[in-house]
Amino acid sequence: MELTTCARPYARAAFEYARDAGRLSEWSAMLSLCASVCSYPTVASLLSNPRLSGGEQAQTIIDLCHESLDEPCTNFLRILSEYRRLMLLPEIATLYARLQAEEERSQQVLVISAMPLSQQQQDQLAEKMAARLGCSVRLETEIDGSILGGIIVKAGDMVIDGSLRARLGKLAEAMIS
Numbered sequence: 001m002e003l004t005t006c007a008r009p010y011a012r013a014a015f016e017y018a019r020d021a022g023r024l025s026e027w028s029a030m031l032s033l034c035a036s037v038c039s040y041p042t043v044a045s046l047l048s049n050p051r052l053s054g055g056e057q058a059q060t061i062i063d064l065c066h067e068s069l070d071e072p073c074t075n076f077l078r079i080l081s082e083y084r085r086l087m088l089l090p091e092i093a094t095l096y097a098r099l100q101a102e103e104e105r106s107q108q109v110l111v112i113s114a115m116p117l118s119q120q121q122q123d124q125l126a127e128k129m130a131a132r133l134g135c136s137v138r139l140e141t142e143i144d145g146s147i148l149g150g151i152i153v154k155a156g157d158m159v160i161d162g163s164l165r166a167r168l169g170k171l172a173e174a175m176i177s
Helices: 003-021 024-039 041-047 054-064 071-082 086-103 119-133 164-176
Strands: 106-113 136-143 150-155 158-163
Touching: 003 024, 003 071, 003 086, 024 041, 024 054, 024 071, 024 086, 041 054, 041 086, 054 071, 054 086, 071 086, 086 106, 106 119, 119 136, 119 150, 150 164, 158 164
Parallel strands: 106 136
Antiparallel strands: 106 150, 150 158
């Protein structure tokens, strides 16, 4: 069964609980933390170890996250462990983030540029993307010198490649044709 299919009901349950409790942001942070802990190779191998009980696996994650988790979140981890679903935490966190963005009518937009963007450039880009997407936008910037110049914008399934590398590739392709 696909990971997304397995993770979806857990992500929805966590989201509905957090929404009803008015704690969407807190749960997002806790799930992200748990997902990043589960992504470490040693923890991932621990979660796939059949010798450890689900409760022991959950307790390990709870111990690693120390006091960053509240009681409902630790209970959520224990429920996941009962059904041997702790390895789904990265996917659960991703799906939760999508549900939260839909609820808040916002979208995460990744902007990759060859050089750092000024605050003014970021503000202008966020404004234009908000108008295009019809919702508020949270920009995340990344630097990648291999694109040579311009930017690449990724929002959900949409990718706008305005990089110099892409333009040069199209030019080279046109010259060959």
